[in-house]
Amino acid sequence: MSIASKYDASQVEDKWYRYWMEHNFFHSTPDNREPYTIVIPPPNVTGVLHMGHMLNNTIQDVLIRRARLLGKNACWVPGTDHASIATEAKVVAKLADQGIKKSDLTREEFLKHAYEWKDEYGGVILEQLKKLGASCDWDRTAFTMDPHMNESVIKTFVDLYNKGLIYRGYRMVNWDPEAKTTLSDEEVIHIEKQGLLYYINYKIEGSEDTLTIATTRPETIFGDTAICINPNDERFTHLKGKKAIVPISGRVIPIIEDDYVDVEFGTGCLKVTPAHDENDKVLGDKHNLEVIDIFNEDASLNSFGLHYEGQDRFECRKNIKTELEESGVLIKTENHINKVGTSERTKAVIEPRLSDQWFLKMEDLVKPAITSVLETGDVKLFPKKFENTYRHWMENIRDWNISRQLWWGQQIPAYYFGDGKEDFVVAETIEDAVTLSRKRTGNETLTAADLRQDEDALDTWFSSWLWPMSVFDGVRNPENEEFKYYYPTNDLVTGPDILFFWVARMIIAGYEYTDKRPFENVYLTGLVRDKQRRKMSKSLGNSPDALKLIEAYGADGVRVGLLLSSAAGNDLMFDEDLCNQGKGFVNKIWNAFRLIKGWDVSDTIKQPESSKKGLEWYNARFQQTLIEIEDHFSKYRISDALMATYKLIWDDFCSWLLEIAKPAYQQPMDRTTYNAIIEALENNLRILHPFAPFATEEIWQTIADRTPEEALIINRWPEQGVVNAQIIADFDYASQVVSGIRTIRKSKNIAFKDQIELHVVSNENASSDFDTIIAKLGNVSEIAFAKAPLEGALSFRVKSNEYFIPLAGAIDVEAEVAKIEEELKYTKGFLMSVSKKLSNERFVNNAPENVVSIERQKMADAEAKIEALEKRLSSLK
RNA sequence: GCGUCAUUAACUCAGUUGGUUCAGAGUGUUACCUUGACAGGGUAGAAGUCACUGGUUCGAAUCCAGUAUGACGCACCA
Incomplete structure (x- = not known):
């Protein structure tokens, strides 16, 4: 089988997205597993995908895919909000193009146009999210004006009114004369x-x-x-x-x-x-x-x-x-x-304009939301620095004007039976309104025709603040099975610009209606800025076309690029080079796979010692990285988790392990090593999958024929084992020896194909476990132990061990002396600073034991090295 | 005006209770290397007064105070 030398995302991504969808892998239903739930910050129906969406949805997808691999029942609920002002403006503009004035339409006629508009354009952004690889449970796609969502909003309004928290007031309000x-x-x-x-x-x-x-x-x-x-x-x-x-x-x-x-x-x-x-x-x-x-x-x-x-x-x-x-x-x-x-x-x-509006009293409602975030930590903000902003807003909160003079949205369920300002009732249905009005007026002949509903609609955020509850129908039916299973949700990922608009209000609503937090962790992403540090926005036109980026770099490339430099809460200076780096990384692992796939495997040859040791080391490194990644995820340091994965795969797996295991040209590889390398690759794919879902699934499925049940997306995260720290330290030492050989080859222009000898004067008692690897990677014919420095050889040192590479002729003694003198000078300076520290009584008495002993070790190392260097120097002179 | 956060290599950023050879990573850059996974690659190197000034400490990129610059948030005097 021939495999392309360049990974082509466009050939791969749609295929696997379709495959995942066909097998319903994104869909979640309650079962006995632990749930892991995210509700999407509903983008508004007028929107198209921009960099901010790309960033926060990539993060959500990483979290969801990882949870899925960890064996949780992962549920990511997508949807959109109706964005009353923006959408109404779009619809009005569209009607104007057709020569229709809003004022000539009835409310019902206008809403019909608005729904038509929404049906045509409202789902665009969700389709774009699919291109990004978002593994949302599309069967659950919600819209803030779906019938059951509307009912939830109205029910909430009536409830708050009956509790005396919503009132109508003649106040100075902020009037937008354009949106009216x-x-x-x-x-x-x-x-x-x-x-x-x-x-x-x-x-x-x-x-x-x-x-x-x-x-x-x-x-x-x-x-x-x-x-x-x-x-x-x-x-x-x-x-x-x-x-x-x-x-x-x-x-x-x-x-x-x-x-x-x-x-x-x-x-x-x-x-x-x-x-x-x-x-x-x-x-x-x-x-x-x-x-x-x-x-x-x-x-x-x-x-x-x-x-x-x-x-x-x-x-x-x-x-x-x-x-x-x-x-x-x-x-x-x-x-x-x-x-x-x-x-x-x-x-x-x-x-500023005086008018009658509906307000929600906030003073008491915010109390649990303050306690939970700032005192008990029931809800946690990442990064923590947003707590101050949150506190300030919450503690100085003013009543919320929830009415809007618009048609697109939930109409306020207040019904007027007379001309007086107080001549109204608030009810969920017109029938209830009639009953209530009869009671209020004592007029039993009053009918629905005598009532006039308030013209205004509710603020869009008055719908979305219920989102984590209403998407599971938890407002109307708090006892339903799904709501009890999925709520409270786990993580919320959004931009800090809607901390008050949305996040704070969801927390308020959550406690008011369920006595529970709506989510446990809030991850606030940074704003995406351009190279001139301007915020990316539609109006500035400085946001690159998201779909074009995906076309150019692949969804995986864009995802990796975006995440590489986006520390939590810090703004991200977006640069297309990042996507290129992401694309390069995907290509790297693709080619690693190509290399492995290209090997002939033999059942008759024995596993070389170098491969065996190399694999032992790699597995230790893998386990170590697994712990690191876990730690990063627990702190929402997504970019660090990715960088740890990136380095593991690029440096440790590709640059070290594959070079160690690689058989000589056109030679076959032993079965044991091959199987172990495949296993290591599969583990790498498992941990990389959340970041680069498409490429990893493609490689996974090409390694072997897999049934749908064996698909990577629903596979398992590697198990955490014990880390063998000694083997990692020993390998690190050996790698420094390899590096020393390379430096000398480089400086003396010794081609890699020319074999060399390596002589060691061992003062260090270093492990010889990796000698076979040193020999292979350095193309060393023989590692010989020597008692004394070798004449006519180039040298380098690792710690206090001395290494010699004999080279016929061409040894520049003077240069060698100069090099050693410089090393000596540096090491002596270093020794001085360490011994100065150790001779300071207050340091020895006050510093913790382990710090002091580390300093002692440093001193001993330096002394040994100095001794070796001086011996070497005198032998040269 | 008040508050919060930032300032570390050419660029973008890490640096997690002050203590490893702690001054780091990635990108870029320099030199060299292409028949055999990948030039979207490899190897080796250069590059920083950790914004500034003081202080605390045996020890400060890290803690404290002040200054400068920038970003954000909140409130504003017509």
Whole structure:
């Protein structure tokens, strides 16, 4: 059989993915094994796969595949969320292309379009995950607006309302004029923007005097209902009790006093616009000011804006500047940097706006979520540094605005039976609402037709915070078998950017509804950045096309590349070279397999000693690495686990073991060694499988014909044995001897095919177990023991052992002397520092015993080496 | 403004209770090596004042304080 010298992922990956799917290996049903569960952070239906998804889904797949190999019942639940704002915007835009306005549609008609859109595009990202190799249980694919998920959300809302935790309030909220909806505080991103500070004169009523205010938003003067000064500000005592006249509108407003005003800032006179500023609203409430809302829902001016009616706020700002200038009341403008709230989704500048919204009281709900993460460790964050951020948010939490003025999402189950603000009931179904309304009103003739459901939908996160429960139907049926089996889930892998949006809220919901954590460990990945350290994002266009990367490097290559340099929680500077390295690694093990497969095997020859010893050593190294990997995984140091695997396979297996075992050209190999090498390769495939699932399965299945039950994906993780540390140390010593030989060959241009002799003056009592290996790898005809240094030979030393390679002629005594003198100098310096340490009484008395004895050993080693070097030197002179 | 985290080789990063020849890895780079697994390879080498300044200690990349730079989070004064 001929095997390609280059591994071609494109020929392999789809084949095995199909095979795994056909045999249902990703599917999980409850049984008596220990469950291991992950729920995917549901990507939103408008999304396409980007680097962040690639990273965190690769990590999840590594964890799931490893759990599967460890014999656990691994269940990875995939799905998507409905992303109300983003999706509604897409659907509105698509309809606009077809000449349809949302306002011309009924809610039902709009939702029909939205579902059509979702059915067409909503699954794209999940299909892309398959290319990456994600072994999700696709039969369980969930969507936050599936009927049973909707029911769970509504049930939760009603329950929280009945507990008195949800209330309706008239508040200043964050209004996104583009999406025409409110946002929660978490959805607002503050960005520094260069703006202007406008200084504007207001006339004082009944006098020719003026006062000057400073504002960043001159267009809001139409909403001014007071001027506020600090009562202690002596500059303005003459203004007390007077009234001011707003420019343009000519409205007369009171001058009020409040020490909220900062004397230092601006002019010391503050215009108060209660409808359009949170702090002004507070002032307004305190001083009983009128509230004038000057904006429409798209942030254009309404009739209070007079001749600016209909203009956008920013357009108006420009125009009003001109008018104020012309009328001479605009004194000056200054550059001013201020932080402006923008919408996370639409990037629109947020407009503070007063309106009726639904809120969830957070104060008591967060308590178990604080205790579990910060005190009991019931839920653990990796890396730990996020605990501080978490604490800060949790301890300063504000009530959550959960209503959105959108149609795409779960409609709020509040039903109005009258025009009063309090004339509503909250119920899971319209039937219940009717019953409740009859009770409230005493009107027994009331029917569903008399009720009007609240127009608003719920925040998408109000669905996804239930995710770990609702995907197993645990909200509606907490006693169902699956929920009891899979919940609490084990690990959650996500980006730190949704720590509050999602992770914290899931923890809150988990404890509120099950009294249990929703998951045990939260692994927060870093952000993927480009080489200029910019965050990769769709809007910057600096994210490489995920599928093209997979095409170019193979899914395995991309997975390995991404993981190699992504320590937990640290940002990842993405560079395509990493994928290339991943691809190179896959190719390396492929070629190792090719080499092994190409050997002729003979049953009649005996196993060479070198192979036997080499295998003993490799097995010890393998066991040692297994422990290391285990330790890395336990700390979520995925990249370290991969690097340990990488080095084991590349350095120990390929560079050492295969070179040791390799038979001479066109010679066969003994059966014992061959079988052992295959076994070692299979073990390597087992531990590499989570990182590079496709290539490992391909090699696994090519090694031998396997039944589906024997597929690698459902095979077993190698068993942990005892590590023989001595053999590893002895081999390490031998490898230094090999390295010494190579260095000399290199420096003297002795070709490898030319055999050499090696003479040893043994001072070290080193093990001779690996002499056959030294002979083979150094192409040494004979290892001879000598009592004294050899004349006319090149030399090197390992510890205090001296090695000589006789070389006819061409020995440069002077160079040899210089080399030895340098080694001597270094070793003496080293000895000095060690003996200085040991002669320090306080060190010997205070340092732990083992540290002192290590230092003693170092001193003895150095002394022995110096002695050998000096002997050698005198023999040369 | 407050807080958190970072700063180690040309690049990306490890360094896990302060103590091995502890100053590391991978990539890159330099020199040499291609009939026989792999040039996506091999062998050997070079490369760092562990940001800076002090302190604690027998001993500091590691602990403490301050400074600088950067990232992130939170709150903001119009």
